Amino acid sequence: METAQYQTTQTQVRVNTFVRSVYNWMAIGLGLTGLVAYYVANNESLLRIIFGNQMFFFGLIIGELAMVFYLSARISKLQPSTATGLFLFYAFLNGVTLSAIFLVYSRTSIASTFFICAATFAASSVFGWVTKRDLTGMGNFLFMGLIGIIIASVVNMFMKSSGMSMIISYIGVIVFVGLTAYDTQKIKTMAMSQPADIDAGVVRKGAIMGALSLYLDFINLFLMMLRIFGGGRD
Helix, strand or coil: CHHHHHHHHHHHHHHHHHHHHHHHHHHHHHHHHHHHHHHHHCCHHHHHHHHCCHHHHHHHHHHHHHHHHHHHHHHHHCCHHHHHHHHHHHHHHHHHHHCCHHHHECHHHHHHHHHHHHHHHHHHHHHHHHCCCCCHHHHHHHHHHHHHHHHHHHHHHHHCCHHHHHHHHHHHHHHHHHHHHHHHHHHHHHHHCCCCCCCHHHHHHHHHHHHHHHHHHHHHHHHHHHHHHCCECC
16 A cells, blocks of 8 residues: 555656656746847847848748757657757747847737736646546647648738738637647656656656647747737837
8 A cells, every 4th residue: 555655656756847847948948038039139230130131030940940840850869968959949049030029019018918828828738737638639630720820821921911810810829729738738648657767868858848849839829919919119
């Protein structure tokens, strides 16, 4: 009886430690992105370099996408320190490109939207953690919705329809709220299925991948909400 209780306690400790690591790394990534975005937005020389050359800016975007795909595909073969470094470098680059929001929206609307996003994200994550429902099917459906958003966004780059942009934003909020719950449940399942003798490096890489998933959910949810609630600069 005592042995079973001890094993249950140890399992709970491992789960809590892993989940705490995931959210800590996500918070570090978001903090780094925010600081870099704010710094770049207040540096005219950097703004001219980044946004004065479209090829350079789109090169950054492509580089970010390549890093996400590389990290996701090669995580099992990377050293924990390399995976961590790539995640932080991605957060840094994302901050560089996201500095554009300070040029478009007022700082008040950015701050208020951030807190709305944080509350929505927290509620979605809690739901994903406590629900007994298997969200796998919903996750597959939401992934298709994400593909649709990407295609519609590319098309709207040429159409330049404000109405279409708003529709995409509302749908995007729904998609990323759902993906937050889905990814949280995946992280919970991952944490609870870890064996007692799992290597610490494997745990770190799992935490980095979980942090990356939630980081992407948060950033995209924030951007979709900013299009809806954000006010232009004075």
